[in-house]
Amino acid sequence: MERSIQKNGLVNLTVALVIFLAGFAVTVFAGSLAGQAASVFLGLGVLVTFVSWFQMRLEVNERLEKLELDELARSRGASLFEAKDAGSFPARNAREQFEKFILPGFAVLLLVLEAGGAWLLWYWSGKNPALLKEASATAALSLFAIFALLLFLFGRFSVTMARLENHRLLRPGASFLLAGAYVCAFTALGIAGVEAKYPDADLWVARGLGVLLGLMAVENLLTLLLELYRPRVKGKVVRPLYESRLAGLLAQPESLFTTAAQTLDYQFGFKVSETWFFQACKQNLPVLLLLQLAVLLLSTTFFFVDAGEQAVREHFGKNAGVYGPGAHWKLPWPADRIYRFRTEQIQSFAVGYTPDEQSEASSLVLWTVPHAKEENFLVGNRASATVAETGTNAAASTKPVGLISVSIPVQYQITNIADWVYNTATPEDFLTSLATREVVHYFAGSDLNEILSSGRLEAATALRERIQAAANERRLGAKIVFVGLQDIHPPNGGKSEVAKTYENVVSAGQTRLKKILDAEADAIRTNTLSEAQAFAVTNIADANRIRVVTAAYARAALFTNQIPAYEAAPSVYRQRLYLQNIAAATRDARKYILLVTNTQDVVIFDLEDKIRTDLENLNITNTP
């Protein structure tokens, strides 16, 4: 039996070595990061299986030596071999020396390799996140899956052997083989993830395996530290230092199953693990897994196409038809594959601007307030063409060009799904490029002021036709539903405030009208007042005329009546008139009467006007 165990160890070593070399080769050719991590793991497995096999050999030699010595003792008498010196048991000594010196050293080496491997994997995967070669991916996936299968079969056999025969030295290698099977399976899954368009899957599997290696290093370090304080009891079977409990746990996931069962038992208060359902699940786990696999495969034999969608069915990569909404049959994966596209749905992209949430939410769109990240388009400018000259250096800056900001949403539908899928690798990007080209071309041949005003509607129609024509020419399989010039204005934002000056022109027009209206109001006022003034002057003159004529008549009548009085007493009448008039005329005048005559007195009159009292009290202050 011992021979059989040793043979088993050798088989484990051979399998581990072959698969490590094959895995390493596949990793190098395929450039898989997860493969690198798996190779490190498999390499450690080779070392562990080698050391365990070597230790098995030493133990077998020791047993053989003991058997031979026992045989000799029985045949020649016990006294001859009673001596217990070291030289008498070379095989035992060799085993003891190996366990005393080599095994701790190997455990330390293992620790260094695990820790170093973990660090290198993390560092390397960070620097080279995508190494997997597309051409070798499928082969690498298949080979790692086969490795996983082989390691699983050999590892499972060895683990069972080790458990049945309770052979402690077979266990570490067997656990590593079985854990290696799961590592290879995960590696294959990582590569499959990359194949399924998840490019980071390989990287994340590699990192996960790196973390596993790091955990194994920590476990190894703890084992070494605990080994220092372990009580040495003679005759007690020692667990090999290089045996990883973590690898053992990975290798025997059913132990996790048992732990889960125990937890359930404790939680529910009765033996859940002894119910028929639990037992049935446990016993038929492979059948259940197979059934699940079958159901999974069966689920790939039909497909549903949603409303507004169309699907292309590829039979071994060949376009086998286009399907509308509803349920449809197909061959299982990977013979038939389905690719769905939203054909009815109106899809859109933007030319000339990048919409942002803030501006989309705003209810106000002003030229002078930035409302999206806008591009400027070059546009012809007929108004400035008169100042352009050609053939001179100065001409470069005086070309009749203008700039304009335009926001053009383009809406489209996929009308021919085969053209859309098979003619261009990135049809959405291509359609955006085509549309942008047509917009640039159209504006470059337009006049700035026309496009801002009357040419706007024509531009939208022309652009839709042009983009559609370009898409048809390139067989894109798309219908341009709508092209809108939703926002078109002179550039604004940053240092340019051209839009503001456009508004200022409109303001200036209004100001001009205001000035004219003010002047017209003034004119009306002036004319009305002057008419009134003229009317007043004429009326006053007329009144004066009437007064003069009337006064003349009155005076004439008076005079006619005065003549008889005068003629009756000329001097008296004159005197009377004189005195009446002098009294009336000088009533308000200041009068000085000199009553003394024949004197030489000099009389001085101050005839200056007196200053007004309010002027005397006038307060004058200097203001700056």
Add this chain to the structure above:
Amino acid sequence: MKKNAITIIIASVLLVIFVLLLFTFQVRQSEVVVVSTFLKPTDTITNAGLYVKWPWPVQSINRFDQRVQTFEDKFAETYLADQSIMNASVYIGWRISDAKAFFPKFPGGSALLAQRQLETMIRSAKLESFSRHNLDDFVNSDPTKLKFDETETEIQASVQAQLTTNNYGISIEFLGIKRIGLPESVTTSVFDRMKAERNKYIADAQSHGEAEAANIKSAADRKAADLIADATADATRIQGAGEAEAAKLLGVFQQNPQLAVFELQLDALKNSMNQKSTLIFDERWSPFSLFQNVPIGPTSK
């Protein structure tokens, strides 16, 4: 025993699947596949379907997208024939026309590397083509004078010639000018010019407004002056008519000119006196002559 049989069945099924994966491969309609035997490209498959091959590493397959692939080059500054400067970028649609020729030209047949090489060629061809054209070949309010198509054809032909000569296995399906613009400093100048143009319109509106207002005001003033002048003239005429009518009565005064003159003198005297007049009389003036020979009474003490 039963458990082992199931394990073996599952393992066998999986093994068959994985071995099939090693011996077969699919080619999608959008793909072209180059089969390499011991790393030497030996066959090209362009038709979609299921194919058989020796497992890796004897035969390996290299898949390439045979659809048109697009990319946009850099928005680069370009010097034009008329000494103008313009920024331009083009978009390119290219496809792998000969996968067997394409595959060894770029490490791993990488489309990304091919695209980088292509971009270099396109930039060179673009600069060369643009340098033969003026700015108004790309921006002109007369669309018939634009030379977009001509320039695009020139660049495409130039790049395609190089690709064909060196057998890159690539064909350029189309090429278009995607964006054109001006360098930042020139853009600022254009903005300034556009603003100046608008300011011209503003000044025009302002000055025209002021001029029209002044015209309206002066016309109103002139009309007012006319009206007042007419009215003044009318007033003078009316005054004259009054005077003339009054003058007709002067004959009445001729009956006694002495009295008439005396009365006129009295009128003149009345009209010439006002509150501020200061008159100095002596006792000889009537009626102050009354102060002469006035009997002087006893002086009061």
